[in-house]
Amino acid sequence: MDRIHILGGERLEGEVLIGGAKNAALPLMASSLLSSSPLTLSNLPHLVDITTMVQLLGDLGVKISMDGDSPNGGYAGRAIKMDASEPLEKSAPYDLVRKMRASVLVLGPLLARWGEAKVSMPGGCAIGTRPIDLHLSALEALGATIDLKEGYVNATAPNGLKGCEINFPFVSVGATENILMASTLAKGKTIIKNAAREPEIIDLANCLADMGASINGAGTDTMEVVGTEELNGTDYQIIPDRIETGTYAIASAITGGDLLLRGARFDTLSAFFSLLGKAGVEVIQENKGVRIKRTTEQLAAVDIYTEPYPGFPTDMQAQIMALMAVAKGKSIITESIFENRFMHVPELCRMGADIDVNGSSATVNGVSKLSGAELMATDLRASVSLILAGLVARGETIINRVYHLDRGYERVEEKLGMCGANIKRVSF
Numbered sequence: 554m555d556r557i558h559i560l561g562g563e564r565l566e567g568e569v570l571i572g573g574a575k576n577a578a579l580p581l582m583a584s585s586l587l588s589s590s591p592l593t594l595s596n597l598p599h600l601v602d603i604t605t606m607v608q609l610l611g612d613l614g615v616k617i618s619m620d621g622d623s624p625n626g627g628y629a630g631r632a633i634k635m636d637a638s639e640p641l642e643k644s645a646p647y648d649l650v651r652k653m654r655a656s657v658l659v660l661g662p663l664l665a666r667w668g669e670a671k672v673s674m675p676g677g678c679a680i681g682t683r684p685i686d687l688h689l690s691a692l693e694a695l696g697a698t699i700d701l702k703e704g705y706v707n708a709t710a711p712n713g714l715k716g717c718e719i720n721f722p723f724v725s726v727g728a729t730e731n732i733l734m735a736s737t738l739a740k741g742k743t744i745i746k747n748a749a750r751e752p753e754i755i756d757l758a759n760c761l762a763d764m765g766a767s768i769n770g771a772g773t774d775t776m777e778v779v780g781t782e783e784l785n786g787t788d789y790q791i792i793p794d795r796i797e798t799g800t801y802a803i804a805s806a807i808t809g810g811d812l813l814l815r816g817a818r819f820d821t822l823s824a825f826f827s828l829l830g831k832a833g834v835e836v837i838q839e840n841k842g843v844r845i846k847r848t849t850e851q852l853a854a855v856d857i858y859t860e861p862y863p864g865f866p867t868d869m870q871a872q873i874m875a876l877m878a879v880a881k882g883k884s885i886i887t888e889s890i891f892e893n894r895f896m897h898v899p900e901l902c903r904m905g906a907d908i909d910v911n912g913s914s915a916t917v918n919g920v921s922k923l924s925g926a927e928l929m930a931t932d933l934r935a936s937v938s939l940i941l942a943g944l945v946a947r948g949e950t951i952i953n954r955v956y957h958l959d960r961g962y963e964r965v966e967e968k969l970g971m972c973g974a975n976i977k978r979v980s981f
């Protein structure tokens with residue numbers, strides 16, 4: 554088990570290299586199942602969730618080779634080659650799906666390529682029940698037979714999938730991704746309405762198009778896919794991680810720092826950056842990335858409402874709450890996507906934050922100072938919000954259960970340490 558120790562009060566300066574996007578890499582890796590030719594992904598982040606997906610694809614029979622260095626060397630992500638040419642296992646076991654619900658993204662590709670798939674129901678997680686009913690009803694609309702038995706989804710489509718119009722009742726990133734992948738091999742045209750518009754969806758659509766898929770409308774709420782007999786392989790570079798970008802932007806803002814987020818893409822975080830600007834943080838586009846500088850002595854409180862892209866991302870809610878905890882004034886933070894994504898609140902309050910939760914809204918009254926404390930991480934984004942608070946708290950902050958953190962952040966203590974943070978990881 555590891556824990557992270559932070560001595561707060563250091564101002565961050567310098568440069569952070571932004572890695573490949575976890576939430577783009579996971580569906581992209583699943584799409585390797587769609588083709589009998591190898592798919593190579595570069596700029597792959599080194600994260601526990603990626604390792605879990607490698608394990609799952611390996612268990613399914615995909616031949617995988619990982620090159621430790623990316624073409625441009627250094628820590629600019631690794632390259633992974635996945636070859637799904639041999640007949641595959643069709644079952645994703647509970648112990649892997651339980652660890653990472655994104656495992657459900659193998660359902661659509663397996664069904665489209667092989668006409669059958671057995672995937673464990675993911676079960677809930679810390680931030681909510683997170684059902685997959687939209688995935689399943691859309692696959693049924695494409696002609697699959699879905700049978701739920703003993704905690705598993707048994708999906709079959711012996712005559713293949715057939716394109717149709719899918720109209721999602723609300724936006725789901727994962728369901729959009731599963732259907733987008735499945736429809737590339739379905740007979741005829743599929744129209745996906747109320748599709749998710751996240752940059753990770755665009756990245757997946759771009760890679761599928763490189764593999765020979767015919768896709769229009771990626772990044773809008775209506776996507777059109779014309780199915781094809783088979784897809785080729787390709788070499789594809791994963792986009793930078795916008796949530797890692799936002800997280801380090803807050804690390805700079807909360808410490809009154811000046812950080813260049815190398816490789817960051819400004820256009821993928823417009824709603825977030827505009828709120829940061831309102832709080833008194835300067836966001837500057839540069840050719841090497843995005844620079845984040847605190848321009849005011851005192852941060853201003855702003856209200857936040859999480860929404861599907863291009864709105865404010867739910868994956869940045871815990872992090873901006875840490876910033877608002879030390880801003881001047883009152884901030885109302887409303888979480889509209891998940892029903893239980895305030896697990897960081899009690900821990901921030903133990904550091905002296907003044908936060909009241911009422912249903913899906915949290916009222917944050919900024920305080921002048923937080924105090925270090927021993928804390929418990931509960932989920933990926935909650936963990937990093939505790940680190941952000943620890944950077945500015947008086948004294949020492951100790952964060953337990955950092956395995957949550959390692960699912961989505963690569964070498965966080967190294968990246969922060971290189972910019973001046975007094976932070977270390979202790980194994981015990």
Ligand code: EPZ
Nearest residue numbers: 576655683684685686687688724725726727728868890891
């Ligand atoms: C993706 O999860 C991301 N994960 C999440 O990031 C992110 O928070 C989420 O999208 C929203 O942006 C990956 O990309 C691997 P959804 P996903 O389907 O696809 C409900 C992180 O921290 N829903 O858009 O699972 C669901 O419960 C992770 O990196 C159904 O009810 O999210 C949620 O309330 C956390 N039925 C809402 O919709 C369904 O069939 C949005 O979920 C599907 C979803």
